[in-house]
Amino acid sequence: MLSLETRIGRLVLKNPIILASGTCGYGDGYRDFFPAGQMGAVVTKGISLKPRAGNAPPRIWETAGGMLNSIGLENVGVDKFISEKLPLLRKQKARVVVNIFGERREDYAKLAERLGKEDGINALELNLSCPNVKKGGLEFGRDGRSVKQIVWAVKSRSGLPVWVKLSASRSDPAELARWAEEAGAEAVVISNTLRGMAIELEKKRPALGGITGGLSGPAIKPVALAAVYEAARAVRIPVIGCGGICSGRDALEFLLAGARAVELGTAVMANPRAPLEILRKIKDYLSGLGLQSIEQWIGTLKPE
Amino acid sequence: MKGIYKCKINNYHRIGDDLYLLSLRLSGRVAVKPGQFFMLRVREGSEPLLGRPLSWFRYFPNRRILEFAFQVMGKGTEILSRRREGGDLSIIGPLGNGFETKGLRGRVLLVAGGMGMAGLWSLAEALGRNPNCAVELVWGVKSKSRFFLLKELSKRFKVHPATEDGSLGKAGLATELVKELIDQEGLPEHIFACGPKPMLKSLSKPALSKKIPGQVLYEERMACGVGACLGCAVPASGGGYLHACLDGPALRFDQIDWERVRC
Numbered sequence: 408m409l410s411l412e413t414r415i416g417r418l419v420l421k422n423p424i425i426l427a428s429g430t431c432g433y434g435d436g437y438r439d440f441f442p443a444g445q446m447g448a449v450v451t452k453g454i455s456l457k458p459r460a461g462n463a464p465p466r467i468w469e470t471a472g473g474m475l476n477s478i479g480l481e482n483v484g485v486d487k488f489i490s491e492k493l494p495l496l497r498k499q500k501a502r503v504v505v506n507i508f509g510e511r512r513e514d515y516a517k518l519a520e521r522l523g524k525e526d527g528i529n530a531l532e533l534n535l536s537c538p539n540v541k542k543g544g545l546e547f548g549r550d551g552r553s554v555k556q557i558v559w560a561v562k563s564r565s566g567l568p569v570w571v572k573l574s575a576s577r578s579d580p581a582e583l584a585r586w587a588e589e590a591g592a593e594a595v596v597i598s599n600t601l602r603g604m605a606i607e608l609e610k611k612r613p614a615l616g617g618i619t620g621g622l623s624g625p626a627i628k629p630v631a632l633a634a635v636y637e638a639a640r641a642v643r644i645p646v647i648g649c650g651g652i653c654s655g656r657d658a659l660e661f662l663l664a665g666a667r668a669v670e671l672g673t674a675v676m677a678n679p680r681a682p683l684e685i686l687r688k689i690k691d692y693l694s695g696l697g698l699q700s701i702e703q704w705i706g707t708l709k710p711e
Numbered sequence: 712m713k714g715i716y717k718c719k720i721n722n723y724h725r726i727g728d729d730l731y732l733l734s735l736r737l738s739g740r741v742a743v744k745p746g747q748f749f750m751l752r753v754r755e756g757s758e759p760l761l762g763r764p765l766s767w768f769r770y771f772p773n774r775r776i777l778e779f780a781f782q783v784m785g786k787g788t789e790i791l792s793r794r795r796e797g798g799d800l801s802i803i804g805p806l807g808n809g810f811e812t813k814g815l816r817g818r819v820l821l822v823a824g825g826m827g828m829a830g831l832w833s834l835a836e837a838l839g840r841n842p843n844c845a846v847e848l849v850w851g852v853k854s855k856s857r858f859f860l861l862k863e864l865s866k867r868f869k870v871h872p873a874t875e876d877g878s879l880g881k882a883g884l885a886t887e888l889v890k891e892l893i894d895q896e897g898l899p900e901h902i903f904a905c906g907p908k909p910m911l912k913s914l915s916k917p918a919l920s921k922k923i924p925g926q927v928l929y930e931e932r933m934a935c936g937v938g939a940c941l942g943c944a945v946p947a948s949g950g951g952y953l954h955a956c957l958d959g960p961a962l963r964f965d966q967i968d969w970e971r972v973r974c
Contacts (some may be wrong), residue, residue: 429940434938452941460951464973467932467942469761469787474934481941481952562925599956616973625757653757676935677760678752679803 409693410700411668411686412526413447415645416568416593418529420447420502423658423668423701424686427649428453428506428532428572429478430672433492435499440679447668448502451492453534455508456517459486463616473624473651473675477601477617480508480540485521496642497527503660504570506709507561508544509533510555516560531567533557536574536599536622548573551586558590572596575627575634575650581641588642596647596670597638598631622674625651632664639665639706655688662689665706713806713937716741720798723775728856729783730826731792732768735800737775743767744809744963745834746928749802750936751779753791762803763787766830766905766960777802780829780859792905806936810834810903810926810961816843817900820892822914823850824885824906825857828864830928831905835868847871847899848893851885851910854878886913898923902964908974918964925964931955946971 411422431437433584434449443449461481469477483492488505496503505528507518515533522528535548535557547553554571562569571587573580575598584595600621605614613619631650639646648666652658652673661669672682693704714770718735725928726732750762768780782851794800812834819838821831828850838844851873854859858879864870872880881888885906893899904927911927918925933943936956943955946968953959953966 412794430935432939432941436935436937439937440715461941461944463971464944464946464952465932466944467761467934467940469759472760474760476934476940476942479937624760643891673760673934676940677757677762678937679937 409690409698411690413701413705415530415570415647415667416569418502418593422447422686423662423689424682425450425504425647425668425670425677426682427670427672428534430676433488434496434501434503437675437679438499441683443496443499443501445476446501446682448504448529449496450504450506450532450670451488451496452482452509453480453506453537454482454485454488454518455480455510456485456514458482458487464649465614465616468614468620470603470605470622471626473622473626475575475605475615475620475622476600477615477620479617480537485518489525493525495528495668498515502529503527504530504532506532506534506572508537512547512557512560515557516564519561519565523567528567530570530593531561531565532570533561534572534599536572538574538600538602538619545558545574547682548583551583555590558587558592562591568593570594570596570647574599574601575630576601580634581637583640584638584646588644592644594645594647594667595638595642596649597634598650601627601630623651625653627651629658632661635661635666636708653685654686655685655692658668658689659692659704660687661703662701662705663708665708667705712742716802716804718777718800718802719876719880720755720794720796720800723794723836726780726859728854728901730857731783732859733779733781733791735777735779735802737777740772740775741777741805743770743777743805743833745812745837746809746830746938747805747807748960749779749804749806751791753787754794757952758784759787759790762807762936763791764933764936766827766928767805768832770833781824782833803936807956807960808958811838812841815841815901818845819845819901819903820844820889820899821848821908822885822889822902822904822910823848824910825852827904827906827910827928828859831903832851834903835864839867849873849885849888851875851888851906884910886910889914890917893917893921901925908972912969912972912974915964915967915969926961927964927967929955929959929962929967
């Protein structure tokens with residue numbers, strides 16, 4: 408019997424499939440299609456101290472092999488998240504990771520303090536890589552010292568495992584992963600969407616209301632895979648792969664490159680059955696190789 | 712119940728200039744309301760990546776046939792127009808909130824712009840069965856080749872056609888015809904509209920200023936269709952945004968901040 412259990416720091420996930428932040432609402436966006444509890448974990452929409460209305464539409468634009476989004480971190484804010492969304496999530500019996508976002512460094516610490524007091528949260532994922540907001544997020548995720556400070560503050564204020572979501576673009580992700588590790592993060596998630604743009608030619612205007620957006624989907628998979636491969640060799644903490652994973656084979660490639668779990672986003676929006684199909688494919692493939700545990704597959708990429 | 716349905720393409724035909732009627736045989740029964748939509752996976756694979764949101768057009772429960780009418784607008788609908796009978800197609804739905812029709816009575820005006828008729832057809836049929844309602848339709852298109860099933864519709868309802876090029880009916884826009892109708896015959900009890908955003912925006916002015924209750928079927932680009940991505944933002948009259956897939960697509964005129972609607 409094959410075990411798909413994977414350990415992410417203090418947290419044991421029953422399988423390596425995680426629903427990525429911003430693609431499953433407050434973690435229960437697909438309750439009509441499958442129980443969130445069947446996933447290894449779910450990551451909520453990015454939560455900020457105050458509610459955010461988000462960016463002007465259009466917010467979605469399909470591109471070759473991918474899509475751009477410019478949601479702008481629309482969310483209900485931490486108070487309403489705790490009072491209205493978290494109770495629903497607890498009922499789903501899923502491992503819950505709350506993604507948090509701040510415009511200022513101290514926002515992360517304040518969010519950590521609030522959320523650290525709540526039951527039913529298994530980890531916090533720090534969004535240090537959103538390309539869709541003017542202030543915060545990505546600007547902290549470019550600089551190792553800021554990453555270290557924020558991780559340390561969140562860890563000490565919440566007592567929860569801290570995952571850091573980084574971008575595969577811009578700075579050297581392996582370098583930033585080292586800073587996160589040094590500050591006590593229990594995992595790094597690579598990657599967020601990559602900044603991109605589309606134009607409506609006839610109307611001579613940007614396709615997105617927010618002008619630029621974040622690219623996701625199969626188009627970014629090679630970029631994310633390279634960053635995951637490099638980061639997994641640079642740090643001892645788990646790396647979680649994210650970026651264009653659409654099939655069981657894609658997921659198996661990330662695991663082979665050293666990811667201990669994978670996050671799915673765009674694939675689920677395109678096909679709500681994707682998580683269960685991908686899980687089935689991983690099981691069949693590894694069982695077919697006669698493996699007893701996914702541990703025997705993770706990071707076993709041949710050197711040449 | 713919202714779900715994923717594997718369908719067979721039962722029948723396919725062209726019903727006008729760039730217009731197609733797609734008839735799907737469902738694997739099971741489905742409960743649909745006028746104004747709801749489905750995400751259609753136009754073909755398997757990752758190109759195009761996302762489903763295409765389309766209002767359902769007609770439903771024949773005994774034969775488990777669900778129809779969609781659409782115009783070729785871009786890559787997704789172009790691929791959809793080239794699919795073959797007998798092929799598989801999966802759809803997600805029914806999604807969103809349909810039109811609110813409880814307690815409706817009197818003269819009801821349905822205003823369609825182009826392919827918007829596809830979203831109003833099932834509503835017209837439902838209201839046609841309501842003895843308290845007198846249904847009238849205004850349907851504006853670019854040119855007469857963009858009408859579909861107009862004869863069938865005209866047999867059952869009072870239809871006022873308009874074409875931008877004057878090739879059939881009134882020459883001009885649907886909204887101009889609505890204004891004339893209001894001037895001549897007075898205010899309707901309720902307006903339902905589906906069409907391009909400029910039409911809806913223009914229609915919102917008399918609807919709001921003359922306090923005619925009304926609903927629109929609001930179209931916006933979306934990724935998931937189920938409320939998970941928050942992509943399909945609609946400027947809300949109280950500030951912030953509604954979401955077409957969850958709060959709509961049927962929304963009252965007064966729920967939307969039309970000033971912020973980008974056309």
